[in-house]
Amino acid sequence: MIAQQKTLLPERVAGLLGLDQFGMAGDLLATFLAAFLVGNLMLAMTGVAGPWAKRKITAAFTDRIAVNRIGPFGLFIIVADAVRLLSKELIIPENADRPAFDLAPIVVASSALLGFAVIPMGNGVHLADPEVGLAYVFAVAGIASIGLAMGGYASANKYSLLGGLRAIAQNIAYEIPLVITAASVVIFTGSLRMSTIVQTQAEPLLTVAGLSIPSWFAFVNPFAFVLFVVANLAEVGRNPFDTPEAPTEIVAGYQTEYSSVYFVLFYLGEFLHIFLGGAIIATVFLGGPAGPVLPGLVWFIIKIWAVFLLTQWFRSAIPRVRIDQLIQIGWKGMLVLSFANLVLTAIIVGVIV
Amino acid sequence: MSTQKEELEIAEGGVDYDALEDRLGDTAIDRESHVNAEGFVVRPDEVQDALFALRDDAGFDHLSLVTAQEYEDRYESIYHLKKFDDPTQEVSVVVPTTKDDPVSQSAEPVYRTADWHEREAYDLVGIDYDDHPDLRRILLPETWKGHPLGKDYDQNKPQVVSFKQHANPLKQDHKDAESDTMFVNIGPHHPATHGVLHLETTLDGETVADVEPDIGYLHRCEEQMAQQGTYRHQIMPYPDRWDYSSAGLLNEWAYARAAEDLADLDVPEYAQVIRTMGAELCRIAGHMLAVGTFALDVYGDFTAIFMYAMRDREKVQAVLEDLTGQRMMFNYFRLGGVAWDLPEPREEFFGKTRDFLDDLPEALEEYHDLLTGNEIFQSRCIDTGILEPEVAKQYSATGPVARGSGIDYDLRRDDPYGYYDELDWDVITEDGCDNYSRVLVRMQEVEQSAKVIEQCVDLLEDWPEEERDIQSNVPRTLKPDPDTEIYRSVEAAKGELGIYIRSDGTDEPARFKIRSPCFHNLSVLPEMANGEYIADMIASLGSLDIILGEVDR
Numbered sequence: 046m047i048a049q050q051k052t053l054l055p056e057r058v059a060g061l062l063g064l065d066q067f068g069m070a071g072d073l074l075a076t077f078l079a080a081f082l083v084g085n086l087m088l089a090m091t092g093v094a095g096p097w098a099k100r101k102i103t104a105a106f107t108d109r110i111a112v113n114r115i116g117p118f119g120l121f122i123i124v125a126d127a128v129r130l131l132s133k134e135l136i137i138p139e140n141a142d143r144p145a146f147d148l149a150p151i152v153v154a155s156s157a158l159l160g161f162a163v164i165p166m167g168n169g170v171h172l173a174d175p176e177v178g179l180a181y182v183f184a185v186a187g188i189a190s191i192g193l194a195m196g197g198y199a200s201a202n203k204y205s206l207l208g209g210l211r212a213i214a215q216n217i218a219y220e221i222p223l224v225i226t227a228a229s230v231v232i233f234t235g236s237l238r239m240s241t242i243v244q245t246q247a248e249p250l251l252t253v254a255g256l257s258i259p260s261w262f263a264f265v266n267p268f269a270f271v272l273f274v275v276a277n278l279a280e281v282g283r284n285p286f287d288t289p290e291a292p293t294e295i296v297a298g299y300q301t302e303y304s305s306v307y308f309v310l311f312y313l314g315e316f317l318h319i320f321l322g323g324a325i326i327a328t329v330f331l332g333g334p335a336g337p338v339l340p341g342l343v344w345f346i347i348k349i350w351a352v353f354l355l356t357q358w359f360r361s362a363i364p365r366v367r368i369d370q371l372i373q374i375g376w377k378g379m380l381v382l383s384f385a386n387l388v389l390t391a392i393i394v395g396v397i398v
Numbered sequence: 399m400s401t402q403k404e405e406l407e408i409a410e411g412g413v414d415y416d417a418l419e420d421r422l423g424d425t426a427i428d429r430e431s432h433v434n435a436e437g438f439v440v441r442p443d444e445v446q447d448a449l450f451a452l453r454d455d456a457g458f459d460h461l462s463l464v465t466a467q468e469y470e471d472r473y474e475s476i477y478h479l480k481k482f483d484d485p486t487q488e489v490s491v492v493v494p495t496t497k498d499d500p501v502s503q504s505a506e507p508v509y510r511t512a513d514w515h516e517r518e519a520y521d522l523v524g525i526d527y528d529d530h531p532d533l534r535r536i537l538l539p540e541t542w543k544g545h546p547l548g549k550d551y552d553q554n555k556p557q558v559v560s561f562k563q564h565a566n567p568l569k570q571d572h573k574d575a576e577s578d579t580m581f582v583n584i585g586p587h588h589p590a591t592h593g594v595l596h597l598e599t600t601l602d603g604e605t606v607a608d609v610e611p612d613i614g615y616l617h618r619c620e621e622q623m624a625q626q627g628t629y630r631h632q633i634m635p636y637p638d639r640w641d642y643s644s645a646g647l648l649n650e651w652a653y654a655r656a657a658e659d660l661a662d663l664d665v666p667e668y669a670q671v672i673r674t675m676g677a678e679l680c681r682i683a684g685h686m687l688a689v690g691t692f693a694l695d696v697y698g699d700f701t702a703i704f705m706y707a708m709r710d711r712e713k714v715q716a717v718l719e720d721l722t723g724q725r726m727m728f729n730y731f732r733l734g735g736v737a738w739d740l741p742e743p744r745e746e747f748f749g750k751t752r753d754f755l756d757d758l759p760e761a762l763e764e765y766h767d768l769l770t771g772n773e774i775f776q777s778r779c780i781d782t783g784i785l786e787p788e789v790a791k792q793y794s795a796t797g798p799v800a801r802g803s804g805i806d807y808d809l810r811r812d813d814p815y816g817y818y819d820e821l822d823w824d825v826i827t828e829d830g831c832d833n834y835s836r837v838l839v840r841m842q843e844v845e846q847s848a849k850v851i852e853q854c855v856d857l858l859e860d861w862p863e864e865e866r867d868i869q870s871n872v873p874r875t876l877k878p879d880p881d882t883e884i885y886r887s888v889e890a891a892k893g894e895l896g897i898y899i900r901s902d903g904t905d906e907p908a909r910f911k912i913r914s915p916c917f918h919n920l921s922v923l924p925e926m927a928n929g930e931y932i933a934d935m936i937a938s939l940g941s942l943d944i945i946l947g948e949v950d951r
Contacts, residue, residue, distance in 0.1 A: 109705060
């Protein structure tokens with residue numbers, strides 16, 4: 046199903062608009078336009094998720110109604126909230142470390158957006174397909190830690206500092222299991238290229254009563270899938286691993302001092318990271334945009350929203366672990382398990398298959 | 399003065415006061431009779447001798463309250479002692495000091511809890527305590543001039559409160575720049591301080607090196623306001639504003655019990671049953687809020703448990719609203735009874751109450767599934783915030799906090815009032831001494847309260863119509879005999895809530911002192927939190943279930 050879609054989005058845009066005749070400049074413009082499309086798709090999803098879906102989902106879990114005053118299902122709250130947040134006063138602490146304080150929200154938000162560049166979203170929406178796709182997406186997602194550290198340090202606030210330190214400790218502890226677990230998938234595919242990873246999963250795993258089950262790695266190696274989902278929760282700092290923000294302990298962690306548009310950027314960045322995490326999970330374990338009947342792009346969006354829903358579910362139901370427990374789970378539990386998974390997968394793939 | 403008191407009825411309660419007097423020997427220079435217990439007058443420089451003797455030889459291990467007051471000719475500190483094993487055994491130690499030199503020996507070496515009490519006495523009344531480890535103001539800002547409950551206090555004098563940075567109390571312990579600790583103000587505006595509490599916290603990394611609660615942000619002079627109100631009607635609205643977690647009826651009962659015993663008023667049995675039912679409904683509301691906010695502290699977000707707890711509290715509030723006409727500030731008790739009978743039609747009220755009780759077991763099951771059965775919750779709460787029973791007793795912690803440390807102490811059973819001794823229910827204790835035990839105690843107490851309410855509803859349903867007396871005959875103006883003193887307490891949602899009243903022959907109390915359970919429970923926090931992780935400190939604070947309105951009064 047996906048195998049045919051070899052052309053990437055920038056080439057398609059170039060072809061459609063006749064930009065390919067302008068050489069390098071045309072390519073650049075086409076790439077920019079394509080990136081603009083993908084970026085906006087992601088930002089639009091964040092816009093729906095942040096002010097509206099998050100509230101509605103949490104309300105459903107906690108027997109409430111949530112926003113329902115403006116527009117159908119309260120949907121226009123998105124507009125109202127956007128205006129409200131952007132029109133608020135931007136307060137910058139007296140002792141803030143200026144360039145770092147201003148850059149931090151941008152770094153957090155942009156690092157997530159960069160990651161979407163290599164994600165195949167189906168129906169030809171795929172910006173770039175480098176050979177090192179998987180490594181690239183982890184690398185840019187990891188940049189967010191720098192943003193959190195910058196924000197935490199530059200705010201000149203003790204709670205922010207604590208939050209920033211926690212964020213770094215947590216990201217280091219969970220990035221390794223995350224990457225190692227993803228590597229166990231690479232052993233199957235033999236490639237870091239995202240399109241290859243998706244293609245490999247399109248092969249039928251087994252056929253039950255005429256119904257072909259694809260070899261999604263979530264089915265092939267469910268253990269790795271669970272590990273990856275948990276590590277991803279910690280990576281994006283959601284419950285039960287939301288210690289960097291920990292509202293009841295350190296107020297709001299690294300974003301305590303951020304207001305107005307900077308706060309929006311941080312908030313946006315967090316949601317983008319949840320969606321990026323969902324996109325990686327969908328691509329690496331859930332067959333990317335594959336799925337019956339509906340177009341690939343729709344399936345892809347359904348999959349990342351499913352991951353989003355999962356994070357909100359956990360948020361409503363699971364307690365937060367303490368920072369030392371979090372680090373212990375990371376270094377003593379997840380790391381060991383992920384290496385065990387990697388070694389076992391390597392043995393099984395290398396010796397048996 | 400003392401001749402008049404000897405005419406009063408003395409609640410002996412099994413204490414052999416003569417033997418105690420012999421034991422105290424020359425330390426006791428005089429003996430007074432209060433309505434609740436005998437009081438021994440002790441010289442201000444022999445306080446510790448007297449208290450050590452009473453604690454170690456006579457078993458008075460519970461310093462329930464320290465009352466300080468100013469007379470025309472002297473200052474006086476009264477130490478109200480009880481026993482954890484049998485709170486009906488009471489004795490008071492009265493320490494008068496002269497006007498010129500109001501210095502009295504501190505009781506802190508004997509009872510740790512005297513620390514905060516004597517600070518409050520110093521702050522509000524102006525008595526100095528020798529040998530006190532840290533005699534600072536506690537409720538008012540440190541720059542305050544004068545002592546508001548003293549007789550010569552000028553209320554119109556302008557006060558200046560400076561705005562200066564707090565110092566790191568561990569600064570001098572730093573060996574070098576590398577071994578740094580960080581001072582951080584947790585509160586008064588912080589998501590986890592349950593109101594306006596300020597924790598002066600010193601952190602060593604993620605560990606709490608030192609924490610000191612700074613209270614007083616919600617101090618509303620409740621004691622003084624009560625002293626300016628008449629017994630009959632004007633005081634009763636205030637107790638609702640102490641523990642405002644919808645637990646108002648329990649507070650009202652504390653005042654009602656003290657004032658009724660002081661003025662020797664009877665309460666009809668029917669009214670006692672209604673009081674008991676109302677009080678236990680309030681306890682459920684209070685505990686629901688406690689469990690919900692504790693979950694909020696541990697979970698970190700407004701989760702399902704918080705909302706479910708609020709929903710169940712809402713149901714109790716609806717029942718209470720039908721009963722009292724109010725959802726939080728009930729003002730339903732009257733001296734000698736309650737304000738009005740159950741709402742008509744009675745069947746509808748009983749039906750609604752029973753519906754709530756019928757749904758409760760299922761709701762509690764859900765809490766246990768979501769909360770106490772959750773492994774992450776257990777790993778967060780078991781063996782954190784340890785409060786050893788000995789420490790709890792030293793700080794006079796009561797209520798679920800004490801019962802979570804295995805102290806079998808509940809005034810509803812040990813010092814019965816209302817209709818409790820006629821009903822079938824149990825006192826819950828847990829031996830874990832940790833945050834988890836305190837949650838378990840509260841959740842099981844909700845079950846027990848439901849049991850009490852059910853029995854009350856049964857009784858009320860069958861109560862013959864002609865015997866439904868809601869109030870006894872109470873004089874229009876209550877003027878208890880001058881210089882009568884009483885200290886009475888009830889088991890409120892957070893623990894032992896006591897009221898000390900001294901009358902002066904007018905229709906207003908001369909001294910009205912509140913023994914707030916939250917005040918004592920909060921003072922334990924440093925014992926539980928020092929050396930623990932900051933997250934555990936927040937959880938411990940939540941498990942203490944403090945209501946700042948009651949801490950600060």
